């Protein structure tokens with residue numbers, strides 16, 4: 001049995017019971033050890049006194065009556081009385097006939113009495129065969145010896161011991177239940193506190209320790225209850241805080257990473273996990289293991305903010321800010337995705353460069369011709385006219401370019417409010433065809449229109465739609481050789497109207513198709529300029545169609561012509 005596993009009250013009870021047992025045993029042992037010698041000594045002293053009394057009496061008794069007197073005295077005192085001459089001869093004896101008695105000179109008590117005046121001995125009597133205590137006193141001419149059986153001592157000892165045992169039993173039977181009661185009363189509150197503490201440790205704060213016991217244990221229970229209440233409040237606060245924090249972290253657009261002092265990842269938020277395609281498996285790993293980015297690891301070591309480009313899982317640029325947590329317990333890193341910003345910046349830079357370039361070319365041409373015209377020696381009238389025509393052509397180009405740029409910027413800034421209204425496509429397309437008819441005719445381009453009679457009207461901004469159609473049909477005329485056929489068709493598809501401008505011209509090589517709708521993108525720059533193109537026509541088409549929630553795309557094969565498609569919502 002493992003004592004340490006016993007309930008506390010049993011331990012206390014056991015300890016007290018053990019103490020009682022030890023006490024009772026020690027009392028018994030003490031009695032056993034000290035009572036018999038004490039009693040023996042008392043008996044010996046009594047016997048000595050009796051012997052002296054008998055000796056005094058025997059002095060006054062005539063020798064012939066001595067034996068009879070001895071019997072009387074023995075009867076009166078309950079002792080065995082023997083009177084021995086100094087040579088060891090027994091003169092009188094109470095318990096046996098004189099004839100049976102041998103010389104007693106060698107008896108230990110007799111020898112000791114002869115030498116010291118008094119002597120005692122304990123032994124089994126040869127004569128009466130009992131364990132006796134003898135006390136002999138020497139008187140002039142005789143030795144008086146008295147004896148008493150020692151079983152008296154045993155009886156007294158046994159009696160005392162029995163009494164003590166009885167009393168011990170009574171005390172024990174009264175004390176032990178009381179001890180048990182005290183032990184229970186003291187340990188029950190401790191047990192209930194222990195149970196309560198275990199529940200608190202498991203996160204259950206509902207339990208309360210009993211405070212009724214009073215004293216130190218009652219106080220302890222009170223303190224424990226207060227502690228539990230405070231803990232409950234604190235845990236609730238922390239849980240709340242944690243929930244808030246988790247909510248904030250989860251709703252953040254920025255990626256958040258927390259690394260502990262050992263350089264191991266402790267926390268990642270949803271945005272970061274999405275951006276880098278990482279899972280909870282990253283927790284506990286190092287930043288280098290997970291991100292494989294030396295710059296990031298370096299930033300973590302130094303703190304601060306830096307722009308970092310990542311190639312995995314996709315090419316992205318982040319402004320990464322690393323800051324030490326309080327007490328140097330780790331680093332918190334915030335990732336701000338600036339990929340789109342960077343792209344926009346690049347687009348803007350490209351655009352500015354392109355615009356400047358596009359503007360400079362006609363401007364320098366105009367400037368050159370105007371300077372020549374203003375020269376000290378002006379050219380002849382015919383050449384002058386030719387120069388002025390060139391200046392006019394390039395001014396028109398500048399004008400077209402600026403018009404297109406304004407269109408683009410209006411569309412992009414979303415300031416351009418589109419006036420949506422139902423538009424009947426056949427009339428709208430016919431209007432454009434008519435407008436471009438002269439140009440088509442000049443290039444011997446055939447323009448045809450194919451529209452089913454039941455085509456519903458589309459919801460569009462009439463002017464913008466007109467611009468889209470002009471740009472697409474004009475391109476089809478411009479970038480195809482003489483004799484080309486241009487076909488404009490419209491069909492109802494999946495709840496949208498799909499419009500197609502198709503030509504059977506030279507087509508566009510596959511490598512250009514993905515970029516054809518970009519601003520200033522041209523397949524053949526020189527040819528486009530020569531034909532008065534700005535490189536913005538298709539970009540404007542794209543913007544307008546998208547502003548109508550439509551889609552625009554191109555299908556083209558070299559030598560087989562191009563088909564430009566766009567969709568518009570049904571009115």
Ligand code: ADP
Nearest residue numbers: 475476479522523524528533534535536537538
């Ligand atoms: P541009 O002002 O140069 O015409 P666009 O954006 O309208 O600019 O067209 C971009 C380029 O697409 C043109 O320079 C031309 O090379 C090519 N392109 C447009 N339409 C056609 C077409 N129908 N056939 C062949 N190439 C075309």
